[in-house]
Every structure is written in structure tokens, then in C-alpha cells.
Amino acid sequence: MRDMVTEWGSPAFHARATGWVDGALGARGLRRTGALQPHKVRFWSAVLVVPLGSERAWFKVANPGQAFEGALLGAMAALAPAHVLAPWAVDPQHGWWLLPDGGPTADHPRGRQHAWEPLLHDAAELQRRCEGYRAELSMLPSLTPEQAGDALLGLVDDLAGRDAADPQHLDADRARAHLARRADLDQDLGLLTDSGVAPTVQLNDVHPGNACAPRTPGAPRAFFDLGDAFWSHPWPLLHAPLRGAAGARLVDPLPDSPVVRRLTDAYLEHWPGVAPGDRPALLRAADRLGALHRALSWRRLLAEADPDRLGVATPRLDTWLTQALDPGPQP
Numbered sequence: 001m002r003d004m005v006t007e008w009g010s011p012a013f014h015a016r017a018t019g020w021v022d023g024a025l026g027a028r029g030l031r032r033t034g035a036l037q038p039h040k041v042r043f044w045s046a047v048l049v050v051p052l053g054s055e056r057a058w059f060k061v062a063n064p065g066q067a068f069e070g071a072l073l074g075a076m077a078a079l080a081p082a083h084v085l086a087p088w089a090v091d092p093q094h095g096w097w098l099l100p101d102g103g104p105t106a107d108h109p110r111g112r113q114h115a116w117e118p119l120l121h122d123a124a125e126l127q128r129r130c131e132g133y134r135a136e137l138s139m140l141p142s143l144t145p146e147q148a149g150d151a152l153l154g155l156v157d158d159l160a161g162r163d164a165a166d167p168q169h170l171d172a173d174r175a176r177a178h179l180a181r182r183a184d185l186d187q188d189l190g191l192l193t194d195s196g197v198a199p200t201v202q203l204n205d206v207h208p209g210n211a212c213a214p215r216t217p218g219a220p221r222a223f224f225d226l227g228d229a230f231w232s233h234p235w236p237l238l239h240a241p242l243r244g245a246a247g248a249r250l251v252d253p254l255p256d257s258p259v260v261r262r263l264t265d266a267y268l269e270h271w272p273g274v275a276p277g278d279r280p281a282l283l284r285a286a287d288r289l290g291a292l293h294r295a296l297s298w299r300r301l302l303a304e305a306d307p308d309r310l311g312v313a314t315p316r317l318d319t320w321l322t323q324a325l326d327p328g329p330q331p
Helices: 004-008 011-026 069-079 116-130 145-160 172-180 182-193 235-246 258-268 276-302 317-325
Strands: 037-042 045-052 055-062 089-091 096-100 200-202 230-232
Touching: 004 037, 004 045, 011 045, 011 055, 011 096, 055 069, 069 089, 069 096, 069 116, 116 200, 116 235, 116 258, 145 172, 145 182, 145 276, 145 317, 172 182, 172 317, 182 276, 182 317, 230 276, 235 258, 235 276, 276 317
Parallel strands: none
Antiparallel strands: 037 045, 045 055, 055 096, 089 096, 200 230
16 A cells, blocks of 8 residues: 655655656757646645746646546547647656646636536537547546446445455445445436447546636637546536535535536537436436446545545545435435
């Protein structure tokens, strides 16, 4: 198990990162004008600022569970260059990449637009552009509706088999209760499988801080944080942003509010082939799959991290299992 926060903050790591950054910059005819400076260091990733005179670039290293992210950014930028911030360099073996500065994020005070509706519009456009490109995006883990049942079983077995002192431990009674609800979840997942909606990238963490504001009027926001993503049905993407826009917690049932209905309708306009009457049941199913996506994205982050050296509070994976298996009433 690794203490990644300490590791990525060490002088030895900064020296290795600096050497790699200098080589990547040199290949572009650029030169660093100061030492790499920590911007944010968490156990899931570390971001360092690279000074370039009056400009800057960004070095990022990912937790092993998200080491695919740099390569994914490059592949998606090739498919949708206006929608993704393309890295200048990627080292997939170490999970390192170097990004140009994309300007203010969509939630920055100087950002041109931070509303949720255009953000979801751009995310949906990006998802549609990535349909049919599974081979090009093969580095992205897959968790489709067809795979979700087995993934659920694996997660319950994993958590139930952990020592009782483990913060993620699932006791036997709760594990049995979860498994008893699987048939209902499978029925909903079958609706997604039969929906006729093509699989694509489920970005899985869409919020204004994870995209650059448009540089010119009418341009899309450029996404740059894709470490939580899966290849799957697209609509579980709504799990987090609908709650965020409504001011709800991620662990709360999906609110029935005007903003949720408005954002949902705007997002679904990008799939006109789905009959309006079919949408409520599909959205319920997608929200349940979104909870499972969140559980599995956290699991891959925690897999190699020392649980005593995380540095931040982390959710219990059982929270997302419960939301997937017993979602409560839906709007």
C-alpha cells in the first residue's frame, strides 16, 4: 500500500517529474522558467504548476487506478479537439501527463459561462462524438449495463471479505440484503441495454471546475479531468451534475425540482430517438448505474492507497451500493 500524498510531495519525486517535464517542454521548443510548484496534492492525483514566463503549464500524476487518464485525454482530443484539452505529453507507464493552460475553468469568476445547462450540452456533444470509437479509447475501463451485475457481485464479495477493522468492511447481513436486491437492479439495467442508446464515454465527474470556459463565443467548454470515467451507457453522467445543480448531496435521492427537469430535458435532446414516454424508467436505471460507477471509481482509487495515509475523508463504498440497490423514489 502506498502513501501517495507523501510520495508526490517528496523532493525525489519532484526531481523526477522536473526532468520529465523539461524533456517534454524541450520537444516543443519551450523552457521552464521556475521550479514546479504544488497546486493540489491528494491521494487520487497531484497537480503541479509549471512556470513558463508569463504563461504556465500543468503537470499531473494519477493514482494507479486512474493512470489511463493522460492517454484517454489524448485519444479523446483527437476525436473531439474542441471539447477536450489535449495534453502536450503523456507517460502512460508512470501515469504522468503535461497539459497546456486552458484558461479559467467554467466556475472561475472570470469564466464566460458557468451554468450547468451549457456544460451538460457540451458533455453530451462529446459523448455523441465518441460513440463507435471503443478501439481508439481502449485504455478506458468498461462498466456497461451488461457488466454491472457481475461488477456488483465482485464489489459486495470484496467488501464482505475484508477485515472488520477495515473502514470499507461490509457485514454479512448487509451483504445478503444487497444481493437480495440484485434482481430489481438487473431489471433496470436491462432497460438500458435494450434502449438503443450507443455506449460511449461516461465522464462520471462533470462539474464546472473540471472544464475550461470557452475562449471564444459559441465555443464548447474543454474537459480536462476524466479520471473517473467509464465506457458505458452515457446517461449515468447525470448522476452528479443533477444533484450538484439542485444543491443536493451525492448521497441523496435525485431531487424532483424544476432545475433537475430542465437540465434533464436539455441533456436528453441529444438523443432524439428515445421516446419521451420511455425516458423516466431509463433515467431511473441510469441513476442507479451512476451510483455503481461512483462506487467502482472510488474502489480503483483506494485499491493501492494506504487507508491510514489518505489525508482526506473518503466515502464508504456501501453508500453508493445502497443508492444503486435501493434508490428510493425518483422524479
